[in-house]
Amino acid sequence: MPKHAVIYARISQDRTGEGGGVTRQLADCRAEAQRRGWPVVAEFVDDDVSAYNGKTRPQYRAMLDAIRDRQADAVLVWHMDRLHRRPIELEEFADVCARAGVGDVVTLHGEFDLGSSDGLFVARLMGAVAANESDAKSRRTKRKQLELAQAGKPSGGGPRAYGYQADRVTLDEAEAAVIRDLASRLLAGEPLTSLTTWLQDSGVRTVMGKEWRTPTLRNLLKSPRIAGLREHQGQVIGKAVWPAIITEEEHSQILALLSDPSRRTNRTPRRYLLSGLCxxxxxGAKMVTGQSRNRRRYMCRSGPDFGGCGGTMISATVEELVVDAILYRLDTPELAAAIDGRHRADESSAALSESIAADAAKLEELAEMWAAGELTRPEWRAARQTLDARLIANRRRQVQQAGSTVIAGHMGNASALRAAWGSGDMPLGQQAAIVRALVDHVIIRPGTMGARSIDPSRVEIHWRL
Ligand SMILES: [Zn+2]
Incomplete structure (x- = not known):
């Protein structure tokens, strides 16, 4: 007795050309029905709905109803993955078929008799494979990334890294030489911005053919990659298969240097008392320091990384003017009141240090939890953000408190300080600490070209204390 068959076809969003089109699926199934001598009682086609994403498939539901109503005793489908992509669907389908006595489920890629345990097993297996394929597409990619990382191999996505050829493993000797040069100059105390300018001036380009910018340069120099280390999701997990351009020792020195919040004051021997303050x-741009016509100056600079107007410049003798103002202020009652007020307003420094230590410990704990898989990366990042923000704020407060301490010893004793300052006995670093404790910033107004001395009205000191 001929079977009465229903045909089911579905457009899959991830169709790969051959066999993917509904017309092709239907034609193949009709041909198969004809070959078997089965009349086709109905065709069900779902369009543009992925079975996997769980959206309803109206025609699929209609087909199940037809089977329940015993309108058919066989099902023809092009491939099992058109029928179900989740195991739960297969179980429902098998159940409906069993109740209706439908044993023949024919796919053009294998035939199942769902009535037999073998057939159901195979169908389940195929269903599981299909479900797993969709489900795990991203998981597989992640897994692959992890395997590559653990093997120290490059991950292969995106543009190549500076210093290495397109295979991401072979050194680009010319670029590697540039990196070594940059690293040693940075460690010798040259500021990043100056290195950026050097790259720009020498016409060295990034792998994208663009001009270097300081943030890009910072990332390059901080990256574990150039020390021959493999990083995975922001963590170094071992040695890489590619050669190192700088040593691991240099790498950690660079990290320490670039993440030290106080590096601006202790990185290089200071030569400008007011650097960063003008x-x-x-x-309104921050003025930079430098030599011009053999004289030390503070300058507003235009151009990459500076962003100023380039219209203001002042001789470094402005330092004397600011120092005079500071020494005067140290003996004023206003300052005494300001410091006293600050001491009372601030939390005690012990509580501050305690909070900083606790937050730092929590950060470490979070990193461990993430490494142990107890947190997802977004969870980790979210938790970190709050802690990071508080840490930064607290450290800033700590620096400010330290500032008041620096000043406290000199209050009311400006003449002794003036003597030390003038004798050249006081190291510039100590002078700078006093200046920074008192001065928030100094506004320098544009002056007259060629003026012999500094017009004091060009200088406006904004006090912190
Ligand atoms: Zn300017």
């Missing part, structure tokens, strides 16, 4: 009175 702002251009015309455009």
């Amino acid at each position: 702002r251009c009175g015309r455009c």
